[in-house]
Amino acid sequence: MSQTVQQLLQAARQQLAQLVPSSEASIEAQILLMQILDVNRAWLLAHATDVVPDQPVQDYTHLVQRRLLGEPIAYILGYREFFGLKLKVTADTLIPRPDTETLVEAALQKITQPWQILDLGTGTGAIALALARHAPLSHVTAVDASEAALKVAETNRQNLQLENISLLHSHWFSQLADQRFDLIVSNPPYIEAADQHLSQGDLRFEPLSALAAGEDGLADIRQIIAQAPDYLNDGGWLLLEHGYNQGEAVQDLYQLAGFRHIQTLRDLGDNPRVTLAQWP
Known part of the structure; x- marks a missing residue:
């Protein structure tokens, strides 16, 4: 089933809210999708209704699952700003x-x-x-x-x-x-x-x-x-x-x-x- 950027973010946000506060869940959902699609936050907002291909959806689901198991965002992304x-x-x-x-x-x-x-x-x-x-x-x-x-x-x-x-x-x-x-x-x-x-x-x-x-x-x-x-x-x-x-x-x-x-x-x-x- 095809999913849009907005639908993916909403589903991930609901899942991640079990792990972190809702405000952080929203940010983490965006960060992980930005990683998969190699885009910035502005792109996500401008393309909310775009349909995401199956492979990136699978890759995104995998990252969300890793996060739900408690793995730190920094390790999932492989980098940290300091x-x-x-x-x-x-x-x-x-x-x-x-x-x-x-x-x-x-x-x-x-x-x-x-x-x-x-x-x-x-x-x-x-x-x-x-x-x-x-x-x-x-x-x-x-x-x-x-x-x-x-x-x-x-x-x-x-x-x-x-x-x-x-x-x-x-x-x-x-x-x-x-x-x-x-x-x-x-x-x-x-x-x-x-x-x-x-x-x-x-x-x-x-x-x-x-x-x-x-x-x-x-x-x-x-x-x-x-x-x-x-x-x-x-x-x-x-x-x-x-x-x-x-x-x-x-x-x-x-x-x-x-x-x-x-x-x-x-x-x-x-x-x-x-x-x-x-x-x-």
């Missing part, structure tokens, strides 16, 4: 989130001259690539313990044609020898290992190693703060993303390690999300 950049994402990487843009904005405010920058646990390369794009005179070193994630980051680097960035296979600082940096940034794992959210929503599909960090979620943050002074130039900055309820604990860790000018910034939802500090 800080104005279109980034490839796979199941080997964490999906870049808007709240992490708070970290990028804070870092860019600190960069007033060509700096050596380090991004720990780069994943898709989202943070590192955003900094490389907007601080073109600086050089960014991006590391990750996952070789699969580094391949994704390298694809993104090539697609964006950014040359002021180097990718390195390293578990945090392990392969950095005696290198020093003016700015270190990281969005490390920070969810408690027993947190029930790890078995819900998008988190079910993302790599656990990029999400959970010990009993209190602070294991990796502790390690980074403790080791960072050996890799920071005098007056250098360390910026870390963390959980909404971890701001005070992260500030305490900075203070114990000897950092100064400690400050916590809030994300788009007004939650404490990024804590930064300067090495004396």
Whole structure:
């Protein structure tokens, strides 16, 4: 039976409303059909009564079913927008989130001259690539313990044609020898290992190693703060993303390690999300 663009969207919207709020269901239905037909939202609106051929209908139905099983939109599409950049994402990487843009904005405010920058646990390369794009005179070193994630980051680097960035296979600082940096940034794992959210929503599909960090979620943050002074130039900055309820604990860790000018910034939802500090 032939179906029009409008009929397909309506049916998908009703199905997806079982998974997400109706307003999001409408947007997701459009995004998935835009992917299949390789068109924009304006085209969908202008061609609402157009009949869609059978094969695209089947392909669209398949994508909707994947979404109904809970698979994140970003993994279905194979990309995610972050800080104005279109980034490839796979199941080997964490999906870049808007709240992490708070970290990028804070870092860019600190960069007033060509700096050596380090991004720990780069994943898709989202943070590192955003900094490389907007601080073109600086050089960014991006590391990750996952070789699969580094391949994704390298694809993104090539697609964006950014040359002021180097990718390195390293578990945090392990392969950095005696290198020093003016700015270190990281969005490390920070969810408690027993947190029930790890078995819900998008988190079910993302790599656990990029999400959970010990009993209190602070294991990796502790390690980074403790080791960072050996890799920071005098007056250098360390910026870390963390959980909404971890701001005070992260500030305490900075203070114990000897950092100064400690400050916590809030994300788009007004939650404490990024804590930064300067090495004396």
